[in-house]
Amino acid sequence: MVIGLVIHTSHRAVFEHAARTLAGVTLKWVVYEHEDEVRIRVDRLLARQRVDGLLLGPVPYAKCRHLLPADLPVAVLRSAGLDLSLALFRAVARGWSATPVSVDTFDAQTVDEVVRAAELDPSRVSCLPYDPEQSVAEIVAFHREALARTGADYVISLRTAVAAQLAGETRVLGGLPGPATLRAQLHELALRVQSKQANALRLAAGVFLVGKAGPQLDLDRARVGLMNLLLNTPEFADAWIENRGRRGVAVFAHQALFEAATGSWVSLPALAQAHETLGIRVAAGFGVGASARSCVHLAERAANRAEQEESPSAYLIEDGGVIIGPMSPAGAALTFTYREHGAELERLAGEVGLSAATLSRLAAIERGQMGRAISPSDLAQQLGITDPSGRRLIRKLGDSGLVEVEGSTQVHRKGRPARLYRLRIGAAIEHP
DSSP, X not given: OEEEEEEXXXXXXXXXXXXXXXXXXXXXXXXXXXXXXXXXXXXXHHHHOOOSEEEEOHHHHHHHGGGSOTTSOEEXXXXXXXXXXXXXXXXXXXXXXXXXXXXXXXXXXXXXXXXXXXXXXXXXXXXXXXOTTOOHHHHHHHHHHHHHHHOOSEEEESOHHHHHXXXXXXXXXXXXXXXXXXXXXXXXXXXXHHHHHHHHTSEEEEEEEEOOOOTTSOHHHHHHHHHHHHHTOGGGTTSEEEXXXXXXXXXXXXXXXXXXXXXXXXXXXXXXXXXXXXXXXXXXXXXXXXXXXXXXHHHHHHHHHHHTSSSSOEEEEETTSOEEEEEBSOSSOOOOOOSOOOHHHHXXXXXXXXXXXXXXXXXXXXXXXXXXXXXXXXXXXXXXXXXXXXXXXXXXXXXXXXXXEEEEEOOSSSSOOEEEEEEOHHHHHHOO
């Protein structure tokens, strides 16, 4: 298990101490000096390293949230009441009056609870809760106004940039999470990742049913066509597919495979493809259970429910009682390929370290580009994978000479330009 930690350079020692009790986890550190560095450094981490989870504070999260894959477990650090209590205790231990004081970033409820527990006067504690839209200048102005109004001995701030600006004007105590808070959040994130990985490996089943469309429909032929369509779909390349009855096809795989093929149970483009290429209406059901028998039973119930919909759709039923649906046939069109790839493509796939199905899809995308370059993000979108996965795939192809850099483009007005690449898979197949 790999967990990324996004922290300010001054906090690394505390994080290292907190992580000592975490076994079986590899930590990847993203250390920054200034908040403006966060986005670039997190982008590099996601591009170069597969991470199973990410732990970061509210400010780094606001800086890079748009970069994070939707399925990545993320824990946003929040300082607990214990951390604020310790900051107040340090002030008293140094001979300062506990109140009046101004506090930033802590939520109001936590401040109120600590103030009541310490039997302090709430009217002498000013609180500015965290807001991602707040600037450092606004937080500094809040503290300066409180200092001028109350004559406080010190302030409590979780922002290193605020502390730097107030240095020389007043005393600043940090209320950052201590080892106990960090350890609890690290362990909680590790358990979430472990649970997600276990769920992804759960056995699941899918049942695809050809709709009844009158006596003119050759069910056997439609079922065979549906089975071939699924067999030739890269999203189901690692699944076991077999006939189930005269108009049904059963698919067995890990839950993660079905989640990827349905965009986390949102849509199933294979339904639209069956209608467009085979002219048949298909209903699909997925079941997740403790055994193959229960998975199939749940999938059949889900497929029967999907058949009641007016348009092609799919449902999921889990053994815990969860029902998700209807999933629409809309979504990014799947790219269909063939298992009979040919000896040269099979050879090349083995040398590159990719499956033949994936390399075949890439060759199809190259043909569709008609000589045009493509960005890693666009490639990821066509493959139905995350942007970081697309960048890792580009690097893998680059190591084997199957892509070449072809300039760059500015996709957004702000941010770094996106590098463009030209795929060279077809030439490698034709001229080994």
